[in-house]
Amino acid sequence: MSILKLENLGYSYDSGKTPVLENLNYEFENGKLYAVTGRSGAGKTTLLSLLSGLATATSGRIMYLDCDVSKIDRYRYRSRSVGVVFQNFNLLPHLNAVENVLLSMDIAGVKGGMKKAKALELLAKVDITGPLAKRRVLKLSGGEQQRVAIARALSFDPQILLADEPTGNLDLDTQDQVISIFSNLAHAENKCVIIVTHSPQVAQSADVVYQLKTIRSAGKQPAKT
Template identity: 40%
Template structure:
């Protein structure tokens, strides 16, 4: 894939805006700087891969843009909300409406079926009416290609199927931002390929997708690639044209 140099902001609306963000952690060995004076903007409809070695600050970056963690310094604004001002409960409510989270180990609730796992965010947030929810959940399962697995428990599904359920769950409340942390890290290459295709489809449909990955092959498929090392962005590159936004 041909890369066309460093990324430059365009005229699209910014959905993720990290400005001079620093994150420090206290460790027994002293203060550890996970992110150091970092600036990052992501516009609506982008499909972004964040890459870097272990300890480079990828997960911290994801935690900050999903209000799971607060910066030590700097501002984080996502979907128009200044996240550093949110309390834990406000952050949870905000996340439920604005972010779809996908994890490496899926994190499905083991005692709920696939469709119930998708219903759960809707139940927490209350965005859709009760009568709408099940139909929407089944539609999302159909979208990720496993509508026939709706009533199975996670343990009855393969890893790929579980990740598809997790992706469907992330879309439950129709959030403007999808954040995936190593979504293929626990899957074989064929299944990984299918999952990445799903993300591409989501981006084509207008969602903003930010994905942390170790896998350079997958990162190379992403239109934008942000590389972190020691808490700073060492490379931010785009392939081809800016995707069409909303």
């Protein structure tokens, strides 16, 4: 059963003058790693914004477990159902790695006295351990920040994980590590992982690849490979 379903989804900027996405009909299921690819300007990040509830579709709809995302509390949706790994990580600079993860757990309303232990465990999962976990995020490398962002996205155990170019700023070794983490999340932890990427390596690792084409050149339904 699909956890996310796009029904004739469309989005345009400038009050409809600049369409970016049109009539997308995708389905996303738990336990699979999806890659959304496409050229720059094809609307990959826009799609991610729509999936995360940060933007609202101008046509069509996104169904989350049979609920129209535009009609539910999107703050709750973002804090409980969808974990987002932003391209620029978007970590809070005045907090350290573990505090960034803890804050996300707090926002999601995660209860219990073991939160810090769980946060440290999540960070350990992405290979942020020891002093790194207590270091201000600005003092971490790009790859480390990316991994903290992944840990944060997983902090409240969301069913869906969205990642925007998660390997864009990383070296090859780190890319492999990150892809491995996402693949593991999808296959071992039964999560729906959707990655927006340019990287052929990531696309190759995905179970399903959706390729977005720019509206002007395509004018037709994007292909499913």
